[in-house]
Amino acid sequence: MANFWTSRTAVITGISITLLGAFYVYQSPTSISYTMSKSTSSDGIPGLEFKLNQDSRNPPSLLVTLKNNSPDTPYTLLKWGTPLDSAALNTGVFKIVDSDSGDEVQQFVLKINRKMPPEQEELVTLAPGTEEELSVVFNKPWMPEEKPAKYKVKAEGSFLGVWDKYGGDVTEDDKNAYNDSPFSGKKFTTNEVVMEVH
Structure with a gap:
């Protein structure tokens, strides 16, 4: 039973970190369109x-x-x-x-x-x-x-x-x-x- 809760905690922690990371990237001021326009502009x-x-x-x-x-x-x-x-x-x-x-x-x-x-x-x-x-x-x-x-x-x-x-x-x-x-x-x-x- 202890193993089940440890595995479950690890999975929840992993999902939480992934979601937080995705949220951070999404909210970052450097968006994809900004990066593309910078790379193609002279x-x-x-x-x-x-x-x-x-x-x-x-x-x-x-x-x-x-x-x-x-x-x-x-x-x-x-x-x-x-x-x-x-x-x-x-x-x-x-x-x-x-x-x-x-x-x-x-x-x-x-x-x-x-x-x-x-x-x-x-x-x-x-x-x-x-x-x-x-x-x-x-x-x-x-x-x-x-x-x-x-x-x-x-x-x-x-x-x-x-x-x-x-x-x-x-x-x-x-x-x-x-x-x-x-x-x-x-x-x-x-x-x-x-x-x-x-």
């Missing part, structure tokens, strides 16, 4: 895509295109630190490698003091399905003088300030606190293009 901004194409060989220049592929979300972004930045060739946004030797072109990266809050022209708004283009001329003194030449070029970095709203809705407070914008710190990377210099 570190970029959904819908925004940078692309590079060569548009001139002499002087060598690349056309930077930023497209908003989102069907319903507008984005306003701060250009600083992106390929759309007027100072992009001074901030190390572009990685330039000699196509033949594989040697990276050494750039003179400058520390730039920016005026706060950012001026309105430092922002760009992309409505759903639209794009922004900028031609970047690679004419800095640190560019090698050898011609003809080919260089592999791509851009990568982090967005400093991006808001999922139109530019007219971005306030002065938003611009002053661009580091607190919803997508600040998200990574971007472009395709790699072979830039020919003649």
Whole structure:
């Protein structure tokens, strides 16, 4: 009889532990759908895509295109630190490698003091399905003088300030606190293009 109660107690204890464990897993904040969305999401901004194409060989220049592929979300972004930045060739946004030797072109990266809050022209708004283009001329003194030449070029970095709203809705407070914008710190990377210099 004592064995019966011992076995029964062991079974009840085992069932209780299993039920408590199942309840804990079910109530855990890390649900299955959360885990799946984390594993399939990228570190970029959904819908925004940078692309590079060569548009001139002499002087060598690349056309930077930023497209908003989102069907319903507008984005306003701060250009600083992106390929759309007027100072992009001074901030190390572009990685330039000699196509033949594989040697990276050494750039003179400058520390730039920016005026706060950012001026309105430092922002760009992309409505759903639209794009922004900028031609970047690679004419800095640190560019090698050898011609003809080919260089592999791509851009990568982090967005400093991006808001999922139109530019007219971005306030002065938003611009002053661009580091607190919803997508600040998200990574971007472009395709790699072979830039020919003649």
